[in-house]
Amino acid sequence: MQEILCRKRDALFILPYVAIVQEKVRDLSAFGIECNFLVEEYAGSKGRFPPFKHRKKNSLYIATIEKAHSLVNSLIETERINSLGLVVVDELHMLGEGSRGAVLEMALSKILYTSKTTQIIGMSATLNNVSDLQHFLKAEHYTSNFRPIQLKEYVKIRDGIYEVDNKSEDGFTFARLLNYKYSSDMKKIDPDHLIALVTEIIPQHSCLLFCPTKKNCENVSKMLCKYLSKSFLSVKAKEKCALIAELKDIGNGVICPVLRGTVPYGLAYHHSGLTNDERKVIEQAYSEGILCLLTCTSTLAAGVNLPARRVILRSPYVARDFLKRNQYKQMIGRAGRAGIDTEGESILITQEQDKKLVADLISKPMECCYSSLIHSSEKGIKDLLLSLIGLKVAQTLDKIVEFMDGTLLGVQQQHHFNEKSFLEVMEQALQPLMEKGLIKGRMSRSSEGEEMCCQLEVTKLGHATYKASVDLDYCDTLNMDLKKSLEGLVLDNYLHLIYLVTPYDMVSHCTPDWMIYFRQFHQLDVIEQNVFAAVGVPESFLTKKASGQAVKKTVNGLVVKRFYMSLVLYSLFKEMNMWSVAQKFNLPRGFTQNLLSSTAAFSSSVLHFCEELEEFWAYRALFTDLTQKLSYCVKPELIPLMEVSGVREARARQLYNAGYRSLSYLANAIPDMLVKTIEHLSRRQAIQIVSSAKMLLNEKAEALLEAVEELVRLPTDIP
Incomplete structure (x- = not known):
């Protein structure tokens, strides 16, 4: 607020996940409306590069990590980086x-x-090597152990509860025994005494139960409901019925059988297998106290703000990996939030054999934070070098080394490179960029023969790659695919275009079901079937794979798998329900949702890639239209409502049917009237929707005014 309102400069807020970006956009839009500044969302396929240059209003950009990087690149390229006063x-x-x-x-x-x-402000509750980060950011360091709500940490071994006590010899001291009568049947089904632990808290207070796997989340929620008292069913029964109805509405009449059985008891699971709409509704119900317990995976710890009176960790493992100190702190940090609870506690369930490991976990310092630029065969360094040369920030080796000295990697050189010099590392990273045809330049030694001099510049392909944030592993493949498709692009339908924007990096997460693949081919019309041949998936190949015969002819495996995912996307594109498509292809609905979101973001990247290469001029209009359609996958009339942060398909349909058919109508809506006319909408949600719609309308109006002023402004060189 100080930066935007007092210093009159823009601010950038960088957050780790799309869901948190959307939450902050909704929360802060009301401030923007009242205080006359813009709140702009940069997540998924949203965000303009470079952003509009507003002369009368300042902007708060709220962005994911990837979008923030693209935004910074665009501001450097247009020489506007100094307009950014603060980065949080x-x-x-x-x-x-x-x-x-x-x-x-x-x-x-x-x-x-x-x-x-x-100014850069970095925040974290789980950092150890702060001095490295201070050096990197040239920063002052402020730390505090103050917590408005005291958090008590416990460990459970067998039926004993032990309080974490760093002064004791093994790290914890005995606190109490669990007092709960178990039948022999219950002891077999619930050896960890989860029923005893949760019923001490729910339904009066909230509880989060972290499980090692997604399947375990669902199984635990079903097991708990089996033994919970029937009295749980009468707590907020009306609100739970409304929640089930809303979940059914999201699934077009279909609801997950696990949720159908657990929600009446006030329980639900929360993991990446849910669709975005389901997750949002469940989070909202938990925040409002309709649900009192969520069984969840570790990803919730770094996600949206869902605090609890008690946090239970069912195991000190995430899948097969033992918990890291940082992960543990993130999870238990959900317990006891100011303004919501008066106290908070965490209970880590462990077995006798892991007692020593758990003692180390609760007492050891946080893991150190090391640079990730050398992650995955130094991919980060290569990405960075390409953009530095392209942005003309550093185009010679000595300038590159100077820049790299100021990175976190530069600060931690001795940790990462024992024998190689920084100069040698940079030379080696530049070599594959030259081999791929992304950069060019001449190399020669100085007259003293000591220092390497090199004037570098990006090629057209290199420029398109860094501008579009395309993965270096796939930039040449994408270029070839786009070139090849120009020779025989099928435009009678969207299938061929969808194939071109299906993300390469999602291929490893999906194995085709050959019978489903074969069946899908025969359910398409003749023109749609032509796309199979155009991309290189012959019918004969599918026939043999579906019947289990050996295939002698070589077919590109990447193309085959990628096209299978394109068929999933094509089904979604034709406005089929997420549940139906997931069932049709025998895929988890959460994966199907993630595939769609990733494709919308990659489609935006491919569009920017084509904008930078003249030979792909024909694709530009096609991918502009496709990106918008993929971002929402709804009927065209719902798209203006879906642009409002946090409004999903089910809610957009409700608003449209209630007469709010444009952004302008929604921005001028009265929240109390919305609550009366829209089912399952709280007053808080209504206020957020109206504020977000007003903010988006303001942004569009500001952009149009800026365009008009630009048109009528006289050039300064005319007397």
């Missing part, structure tokens, strides 16, 4: 978490190198 990074420890950490490090390093006036 939530969950700063994600710098050390693989490819996403590398992207975050790139964005922050570029801001530090190109702007002397932008």
Whole structure:
């Protein structure tokens, strides 16, 4: 607020997940309306590069890590990076978490190198090697152990509860015995005493129960309901019925049988197998106290804000991996939130054999945060070098080394490189970029023969690759696929175009069911079947695979798998229900949802890729239309409502049917009237929807006014 309202400069808020970005956009839009600034969403396929240059209003950009990096690139390229007064990074420890950490490090390093006036604030509850990050960000360090609500940590071994006590010899001291009468049947089904632990809390208070796997979440929620008292059914029964009706509405009359059985008891599971709409409705019901317990996976710990009176960790493992200290702290940190609870507690269930490991877990310091630029065969370094050269931030080896010295990797050189010099590492990273035809330049040694001099520039392909944020592993494949398809692009339907924007990196997550593949081919019309041949999946191949025969003719495996996913997307594109498509292809509905979201984002990247290469001019209009359609996969009349942050298909349909058929109508709606006319809508949700619609309308109006002013403005060189 201070940066935007007092210093009159833009601010960027970087968050780890799309769901949190959307939550913050909804929460902060009301402030923007009242205080006359813009709140702009940069997540998924949303966000304009470069952003509109507003002369009368400042902007708060709320972005995922990847979108924030693209935004920073566009501001550097247009020489507007100094318009960014403040950058706030939530969950700063994600710098050390693989490819996403590398992207975050790139964005922050570029801001530090190109702007002397932008302030960076990083926040984290789980950092250890703070001095490295201080050095990297040239930062002051503030830390506090203050917690408004005290958190008590416990460990459960057999039927004993032990309080975490760092002063004791083994890290915890005996607190109490569990007091709950179990039948012999219950002891077999619930050896961890989960029923005893949750019934001490629910239904009066909220509880989160973290499970090692998605399947375990569902099984545990079913098991708990089997033994819960029938009195649970009468608690907020009317609201639970409305929740079940809303979940049915989302699934076009279909509801997950597990949820149908658990919701009446006030329980639900929460993991990536849910669709976005289901997850949002379940989170809302939990926040409002309709649901008192969620069985969830570790991903919820870093997701949306869902606090609890008690947090239970069913196991010190996530899948087969033992918990990291950072993960443990993230999970138990959900217990006891100010303004919601007066106290909070966590209970970690462990077996006798893991007692020593758990003692280390609760007492050892946080894991150190190390640069991810060398993650996956130094992919991060290569990505960074390509964009540095393309943006003309650093085009010679000495400038590149100077820039890299200021990265977190540069600060931690000795940890990562024992024998190689930084210069050698950069030279090696540049080589594959040259081999792929992404950069070009001449190399020569200085007259003293010591220092390597190199003037580098990006090729057209390199420029398109970094501008579109296309993965270096697939940029040449994408280029070839687009070129090949120009020779025989099938435009009688959208299937061929959808194939071209199906993400390459999703292929490894999906194995085709050959009988379903074969069946899908024969359910399409003749023109749609032509696309199979156009991309390289012959009917004879599918026939043999479906019948279990050996295939002698070589067919590209990547193409075959990718086209199978294209058929899934094509079914969604034709406005089929997410549940129906998932069932049709025998896929988890959460995976199907994720595939659609990833494809919309990749389609946006492919569009930007084509905009930078003249030979692909024909694709531009086609991919502009396709990206918008993939982003929403709804009837065209619902798209303006779906653009409002947080409005999903089911809600958009409700609003449209109630007469709110345009963004303008929705922005001028009265929240109390919305609550009366729209089923399952709380007053808080109504206020957020109206504020978000007003903000989006303001953004569109501002953009049009800026365009008009630009048209009528006289050039400064005319006397």
